[in-house]
Amino acid sequence: MTTRRELFKFAGGSAMGLLLTPAPWRLITDTALWSENWPGIPRPAGGEIRTRFTHCALCPAGCAVRARCVGEQPVALAGVDGGLCPFGVAGHHLPYHPERLRQGDRQQAASALAAAIAASTPDRGVAVLDLQPGRTASWTYRRAVAAIKSGVYLAPEEPACAVNLAAARTVLSLGAPLLDGWGRPNLVFRARPDFRLIQAEAIESRTAALADEWLPVAPGSETALGRAVAGEIGAHEAAGITGLAEEQISQTARALRENGLALIVAPEMTSEVLRWNLALSGWGKTVVPRREAPVPKTWIKAAPVIPLAAMRDGSLGALVIDESVPGAHLPWAEIERKLAPGAVVVVFTWSRAGYARHATCALPTAVYPEAEGDLPQAIDAPEAGFRLTVPLIPPPPGMTDPAQFVGALAGLDIKDALRERAGAIHASGRGSLRTYADGKSQAVKDVKLDDFWKALNAGGAWTSGTEDSGKPPKPASITAPAINTDTLWPLRLAVDSPAAAVLVSPLMAKLSQESRLRLAPRTAALHPKAGFEDGARAMLETPYGGCAIEVAVDASVPPGMVLVADRPEIADLRGADGCARVVRI
Amino acid sequence: MNKRYGMSIDIDKCTGCGACVLACAVENNVPPLPKANDRRGITWMRVYKIDNGEEYPERRSAFVPMLCQQCGVETPCAHVCPQQAVELDPATGIVGQMAERCLGCRYCMAACPYHARYFNWWDPSWPAGMEKTLNPDVAPRMRGVVEKCNFCHGRWHRAKERAAAAGQKDIRPEDYVPACVEACPTGAIRFGDLNDPSSEVAAARRDPASFRLLEKLGTDTKIYYHSKRDWVRQIANAPHPGGSPGGKENIRG
Numbered sequence: 063m064t065t066r067r068e069l070f071k072f073a074g075g076s077a078m079g080l081l082l083t084p085a086p087w088r089l090i091t092d093t094a095l096w097s098e099n100w101p102g103i104p105r106p107a108g109g110e111i112r113t114r115f116t117h118c119a120l121c122p123a124g125c126a127v128r129a130r131c132v133g134e135q136p137v138a139l140a141g142v143d144g145g146l147c148p149f150g151v152a153g154h155h156l157p158y159h160p161e162r163l164r165q166g167d168r169q170q171a172a173s174a175l176a177a178a179i180a181a182s183t184p185d186r187g188v189a190v191l192d193l194q195p196g197r198t199a200s201w202t203y204r205r206a207v208a209a210i211k212s213g214v215y216l217a218p219e220e221p222a223c224a225v226n227l228a229a230a231r232t233v234l235s236l237g238a239p240l241l242d243g244w245g246r247p248n249l250v251f252r253a254r255p256d257f258r259l260i261q262a263e264a265i266e267s268r269t270a271a272l273a274d275e276w277l278p279v280a281p282g283s284e285t286a287l288g289r290a291v292a293g294e295i296g297a298h299e300a301a302g303i304t305g306l307a308e309e310q311i312s313q314t315a316r317a318l319r320e321n322g323l324a325l326i327v328a329p330e331m332t333s334e335v336l337r338w339n340l341a342l343s344g345w346g347k348t349v350v351p352r353r354e355a356p357v358p359k360t361w362i363k364a365a366p367v368i369p370l371a372a373m374r375d376g377s378l379g380a381l382v383i384d385e386s387v388p389g390a391h392l393p394w395a396e397i398e399r400k401l402a403p404g405a406v407v408v409v410f411t412w413s414r415a416g417y418a419r420h421a422t423c424a425l426p427t428a429v430y431p432e433a434e435g436d437l438p439q440a441i442d443a444p445e446a447g448f449r450l451t452v453p454l455i456p457p458p459p460g461m462t463d464p465a466q467f468v469g470a471l472a473g474l475d476i477k478d479a480l481r482e483r484a485g486a487i488h489a490s491g492r493g494s495l496r497t498y499a500d501g502k503s504q505a506v507k508d509v510k511l512d513d514f515w516k517a518l519n520a521g522g523a524w525t526s527g528t529e530d531s532g533k534p535p536k537p538a539s540i541t542a543p544a545i546n547t548d549t550l551w552p553l554r555l556a557v558d559s560p561a562a563a564v565l566v567s568p569l570m571a572k573l574s575q576e577s578r579l580r581l582a583p584r585t586a587a588l589h590p591k592a593g594f595e596d597g598a599r600a601m602l603e604t605p606y607g608g609c610a611i612e613v614a615v616d617a618s619v620p621p622g623m624v625l626v627a628d629r630p631e632i633a634d635l636r637g638a639d640g641c642a643r644v645v646r647i
Numbered sequence: 648m649n650k651r652y653g654m655s656i657d658i659d660k661c662t663g664c665g666a667c668v669l670a671c672a673v674e675n676n677v678p679p680l681p682k683a684n685d686r687r688g689i690t691w692m693r694v695y696k697i698d699n700g701e702e703y704p705e706r707r708s709a710f711v712p713m714l715c716q717q718c719g720v721e722t723p724c725a726h727v728c729p730q731q732a733v734e735l736d737p738a739t740g741i742v743g744q745m746a747e748r749c750l751g752c753r754y755c756m757a758a759c760p761y762h763a764r765y766f767n768w769w770d771p772s773w774p775a776g777m778e779k780t781l782n783p784d785v786a787p788r789m790r791g792v793v794e795k796c797n798f799c800h801g802r803w804h805r806a807k808e809r810a811a812a813a814g815q816k817d818i819r820p821e822d823y824v825p826a827c828v829e830a831c832p833t834g835a836i837r838f839g840d841l842n843d844p845s846s847e848v849a850a851a852r853r854d855p856a857s858f859r860l861l862e863k864l865g866t867d868t869k870i871y872y873h874s875k876r877d878w879v880r881q882i883a884n885a886p887h888p889g890g891s892p893g894g895k896e897n898i899r900g
Contacts, residue, residue: 098789103771104778106676106785135779138673138826145832151669158776241662247832254833268662271708278704568679568774569672573665576680576688579696579710580665589703620703 109133115142115498115521116452117437118150119430120388122194123246124437124449125150126498126523136431136454142498144248152567156412156429157455159565163414166425168462174406174423175471178380179210186379186402187212190468194389195220195367196438198483199465201357203384204364206472213472215365216373218390221331222537223339223349226444227253230348231322234260234291234314236284236335238327241269245442258321260314262287262304265556265625266618277314280305281554281623282640285334288326291315292338323348331441333537346531352439353446353526358486373400384464385411385418386427387435391633394420395606410464413565416630427464428457429565436480446526448487450480450518481515488514493526551641555604557628558587574627581627584609586644587616588624594646602626604635604642613644651719651740652798653841653869654828655851656712658879660835661694663710668692670830671714673780674799676787678771689765691715691796692827699878709879712827712836715763715796716860716868717742723866724755724764724795732793740841740869741798749792756793760861764795798838799825820846841869858883 080086109132117124118139126142127150136154139146146153156162175188182188188210190203195217207213227233227250238244240259241251261273264281279287283304290300290311297315301308318324325348328335339349370392378400394417401407409421418424427433431454439447469476487493488511496503497517506514506524518524558581574582581587586602588594594613602611602624609631619625624642626632635642671677671692680688692714699707718724722742725733732748733755735741744764756764771787773780781787784801788794806823810816820839828838839846851857852871858880859868874880 094791098770098791100770103787103789104773104781106781106783106787107779108783111783132783137780137782138670140670140829141832144834145666145830147832148665148669151666151830152673154780155777158774158780160774241833242664251833266703266706266708268664268710271710272660272662567669568681568777569669569677571679571681571683572668572672572677572688572690575685576683576690577668577685577693577695579663579668579694617703618698618706618708 106137107132107135109135113499114452114454116431116454117449117521117523118146118153119433119435119437119451120149120153121147121243122196122389122438123243123440124451125246125248126449126521127153128498129154129431129454131454134455141248144251147243147247148570148573149243149566152569153430154454155567155569156565157432157458159413159568161413161415161565162429163412163418163424163426164458165460166462167423168425168467171408171423171425172467172471175380175382175408178406179471182210182212182379184212185377187214187377188380189214189216189373189378189382189400191216191370191381191383191392191397192389193218193383193385193391194387194438196354197387198357198436198479199384200438201361201364201483202465202469202474202476202479204367205361205476206468206474208363208365209472209474213365214368214373214378216370217367218392219330219332219369220367221352221441222333222336222535223331224352224439224444225325225327225331225442226348226350227257227325227442229323230257230325232258232260232318232324234262234288234318234324234326235269235273236288236326236328237261237263237267238329239267239269240327241272242267244269244327244329246440249442257325258317260317262314264554264620264623277304277306277310278620281556281620284328287311287314288328288335288338291318291326292341294338294341318342325349336535337537340534340537345534350444350531351535353529354439355446355448355483355524355526356486356490356492358482370396370400375399376402378402378405380406381408382464382468383407383409383411383417383421385409385413385416386433386464387430391416391630393606393636394634410462410467415565419630425462425464425467426460428453428461431455432457432461434480436483445528446493448484448518448524450521452519452521484515484518485511487524493524495522495524497522551605551643552622553624553642553644554622555602555636555640555642556623556625557632557636558625578614581614581625582612583627583629584611585614586611586624586626587614587619588644589619589621590615590617591621592644594644599647601645601647602632602635602642603645605637606635608645609635610647611644648842649738649740651841651869652838653717653740653848653852653871654714654798654825655837655848655857655871655873657835657837657851658709658711658872658874659876660833661710661712662833663694663696664832665694666830666832667712667827667836668694670826671796671799674782674785674801674826676771676781676785677794678773678787680769682769687766687768689767689794691763691765691794693763697879697882707876707878709874709876711872711879711882713761713763714827714870715742715759716761716866716870717796717798718866718868720865720867723758723760727754727758729754739798739803741800741803742795743797743800744793744795746786746788746792746794751791751793753793760864760866764793766793767791802826856880 129136130138261270262277286303412429806818839848
């Protein structure tokens with residue numbers, strides 16, 4: 063008979079013996095595999111694969127985009143005529159960004175603005191600050207503020223001219239990120255084999271690294287080289303400012319004058335840069351007037367464009383900022399100075415990171431590729447154009463259309479503004495329409511209005527064709543900003559990735575956090591001899607304020623410079639002279 | 648005839664913009680990893696910045712896109728894998744990694760001379776809603792396995808299906824292009840069949856300024872780099888680009 067003791071011995075022996083078999087180890091493996099493949103791992107959705115076309119709204123270049131969609135959902139973006147920049151490649155992630163603004167009190171904003179408009183006086187005006195002028199929405203703002211008592215339309219200074227890179231044989235770039243998002247990438251790289259590129263810049267940027275010649279000038283002295291090349295100052299004087307050899311400056315000037323058509327470009331194509339290009343006889347060839355697509359005649363009664371700097375300090379009782387599309391970023395200190403005490407600030411934005419930090423009320427807007435709109439002219443577009451950002455997915459509920467909101471304040475119905483503008487373009491009978499699906503171009507006069515509108519909404523583009531440039535304008539003379547020699551601010555601030563939007567895809571961390579290709583947010587690169595070790599905590603300070611940063615030691619950053627990733631908090635710190643200092647915490 | 652897919656990368660054209668890195672991550676459902684750093688991140692395609700080691704202003708930089716070099720002979724990762732999770736496809740010459748077979752021992756990572764393999768330290772996850780943007784042709788890999796570039800094998804399958812539907816025996820070269828090649832704004836990356844003498848990559852391979860990384864190992868890699876700059880060509884024999892003068896050690900895992 064089996065005793066209880068024998069039963070226990072058998073059970074214990076079995077348990078011990080089991081450990082010597084593969085069974086428990088197999089169980090551990092299976093458990094590990096199960097936990098690896100747990101149901102929480104996302105599974106890609108299936109569906110019909112479709113191709114749709116739109117234009118990227120992340121910068122004025124407005125590249126044509128071919129979207130691969132599963133059903134209605136874009137899953138991959140690619141360029142139509144060439145590759146997109148990294149921001150554009152992952153642009154379809156933006157609607158799901160964790161930092162996206164999703165709520166805002168529209169009623170509160172409307173009431174506050176209505177009260178401000180009612181109480182407005184010439185000393186306490188109402189202004190719209192449009193960070194990306196030149197769109198149909200910009201015309202809406204101008205029409206709206208014209209109808210509002212003491213209304214003002216503010217915008218950053220637009221380029222004084224457009225450039226035609228395809229015509230140039232020698233290009234002198236004064237710190238412009240020509241190969242890194244300055245113009246339309248496909249056109250820049252198509253024209254690149256045909257021109258010699260001289261990059262004058264203190265830092266060896268991506269453009270400088272691939273230029274035919276890099277002139278490492280003293281930080282902030284690029285303007286002096288431009289003036290010397292245009293013959294406004296002597297080579298000797300320029301050599302003293304830029305740190306280049308006198309002979310090198312003379313050689314550069316000779317190269318520009320003797321090797322066919324020449325072009326000078328700078329990050330901002332100001333009147334001064336236009337003047338240098340006129341001195342090189344580039345008008346009508348390498349530099350042309352900026353052309354805009356026709357607008358309906360009824361829109362012409364619009365408010366003029368006024369630069370923010372022209373406003374009197376403390377003269378704005380209400381300010382509406384359109385930050386719904388990435389554009390210029392003016393330091394907040396410059397904007398704040400123009401506000402009257404107790405002024406209302408309403409910001410249309412898709413992120414909490416930008417001006418929403420300073421707003422009385424921030425209203426969420428649709429984001430690319432949800433938002434519908436058109437694009438301003440690219441800096442390297444020698445002809446007028448009209449391209450729509452066709453929404454690929456619908457925006458979530460609760461989003462505000464900034465143009466409609468501002469139009470409603472002035473009692474304008476602007477629902478069909480884009481269609482009206484397309485009608486005006488069609489009525490002009492000029493130019494051609496290109497459709498990306500079949501790659502064909504046809505004259506606008508051969509297309510019916512409805513078909514023209516449909517083609518634009520299917521991702522087509524209108525271009526005006528070559529036009530006479532007319533007489534060159536008389537560029538205003540501008541005094542070059544003095545080079546910073548203040549010992550209090552010994553460094554010159556420069557930004558990496560100047561095309562960076564307010565928000566970028568979370569995948570951009572692959573470039574900055576998971577590799578060191580670009581500077582991570584809140585990181586500043588300094589020369590090894592600056593006295594900081596890699597990873598040190600420090601404060602980046604400018605006359606506008608300061609922010610905490612982590613130091614990355616980089617021997618490619620020249621002494622006397624600090625390189626940072628472009629973020630709104632950094633843009634708030636940047637003044638015209640770019641002076642800064644880094645202080646160890 | 649079997650294919651032998653390969654790539655040519657013109658370093659003199661690469662601006663280091665990173666579009667290839669992003670396009671690769673989008674195409675292959677590589678997740679953003681909030682906790683990752685440059686040692687633990689997953690970047691099938693990674694661009695290294697190298698320099699000539701001189702002091703400013705004589706310092707000159709170049710960008711080297713680095714991905715699995717698709718070794719054709721004595722493939723080191725395939726040799727050491729105890730699970731046969733790495734296979735060289737004789738029909739395409741592509742070195743494939745099967746996540747389902749991988750047990751995560753990371754021998755292959757140690758064996759890879761190019762540090763082009765990546766370990767999944769975390770469960771793949773995306774910010775809420777972003778999982779809707781995943782590519783339906785590629786399954787996300789689970790935690791605990793190794794992954795690497797496979798020349799966008801999902802695209803190859805798609806091209807095969809399209810060719811079959813069109814009644815073609817073989818895929819047309821323009822129908823199969825990896826995401827990084829399609830994304831490169833400067834046209835620095837070219838792709839094609841090295842066995843086809845008329846292909847761009849075969850022509851680029853014959854260029855005297857072309858070189859392969861660590862050619863002395865004799866692994867017959869299929870990524871041909873190109874540069875007219877002597878100091879750039881010298882990196883071919885450095886242990887890895889991060890090991891060039893002034894560079895940083897960068898060994899993951």
